[in-house]
Amino acid sequence: MSISRRHMLLLLPAAAVAWKHVLAGTPESASNYTMSQHWWGMLIDLTKCIGCGNCVRGCQAENDVPDGYFRTWVERYHVTDYDIENPHVDSPDGGIKGFPPTKEEDGKNFFVPKLCNECADSPCTQVCPVGATFISPDGVVLIDKKYCLGCRYCVQACPYGCRFINPASNTAEKCTLCYHRITKGLTTACCESCPTGARQLADLKNPNDPIHEFLKTHSVQVLKPYMATHAKVFYNGLDGSVR
């Protein structure tokens, strides 16, 4: 039997469709974690933060963050009464070794832990030219290391300075909200190692999560709300001078 050129042309698209199904294979067996049932964020209670640096060390130990780079860090603010617009901020080694004594005791002194704000409208994912960073269906901003080119667009786009280029892999890196832990029912490494409970992982889709009661009864703020990023890291007791 011979196939004419005309028949061959008709057969090719059908073959392409069939091949696509071969490539797709059988769907993977699902674990008991369903992405659509979660919407992750974090609550940071600044009235409890003691600047011990446990979260920074915990993050480093859990995620092999390279030395000198931080997925989470702690800042110390010093705000004087006469110049609340220009606070003095320091964060020696990201606070990984804690903080030296606070010299100027006048005015206000307090600690602010920072991490990826898991924005629901994240500027960093919008600028990626190759689809290497994205918001997962459960609301965590993640990076596909295999796709990342290391072009640094996202590093520039993040208004909170939460991204960096890993010097070993030359790809962008950031807090994953310990995605490998929260999908197994554990809390993040920083929350697990926080001794005062200043950090609490929050699942905004879980009606029984204590975050809902907290948000109802406290004055809670996000960082840089004017950027309209819809950040999901909520700060209790946030001073207006914090940038």
Place this chain on the structure above:
Amino acid sequence: MNAFKDSGHLLRLAAVLVAGILVFLVIRGFLVPKSFGEYGHYRGDAISDVAARPVNFAGHETCEGCHSDVLDKKKDGKHAHVSCEACHGPQARHADDPATIQPPKLDTALLCVKCHEANAAKPKSFPQVTSADHSSGLACDTCHQPHSPAISGETK
């Protein structure tokens, strides 16, 4: 059909175009990962790649499974809500193989001051001491037991 009398070269051009598109689609089928576009403009499998990382902090529930005696000591004290690995460090490997992998012994002289050394930036309600004045060089666990640090007789 007169209009198509001399159109053979156009049909051949169209055939080349169609063949080109088909070759493009087939190559694209090979190069684009099957999970791309599953949830959005990214590789769906990247999510499971990130989730596949091993865990280092076992979580206090895991610790409490074996060390219920420590839980009893802690439960009425000031450190009741401090999770085990906040002081003892990540212990998932110990939890997987408790016989061979032992957590390091902690030195209270270095450990306690990480939280309790006085600093003006700490919340005023948090218990703080200037270690040099407080214990005259004695190790903290001379008087305080870390799992329930109140000195007996003192209010907890």
